[in-house]
Amino acid sequence: MLSVSKHEGRREAVTAALVMTGALIAVSHSSVFIRLADAPPLVVAAARMTVAAAVLLGLALWRERAALAAVERRQAEQVLLAGIFLAAHFAAWTASLYHT
Structure with a gap:
């Protein structure tokens, strides 16, 4: 049986939130960088x-x-x-x- 501790679950949630935040920033600023290219x-x-x-x-x-x-x-x-x-x-x- 697969068991995930609270710590591992929390770490995965934080990692997912950081990745999503980075992706949001990258997508929202991409048009500016494209325009400057x-x-x-x-x-x-x-x-x-x-x-x-x-x-x-x-x-x-x-x-x-x-x-x-x-x-x-x-x-x-x-x-x-x-x-x-x-x-x-x-x-x-x-x-x-x-x-x-």
Whole structure:
């Protein structure tokens, strides 16, 4: 039986709160940094997506290797399609920042 002490549960809650706070700050300030970047909007969007994909893929391979191996072809196609739409969204959003 798996048992989590109160201390471990509290530590996980604090860690989650810190990660969420950091993510909130990063997301809320990203438009300012994008606007200050001296690069074309699509380059900025592509760089952001590449870094995010590398970090998330690394975490997924580290923590969920078995689940990734069990992904079916149809699921992979759906994830790829979602990624394409997300990339289009970020490209449009990043480009829009240069017009404000």
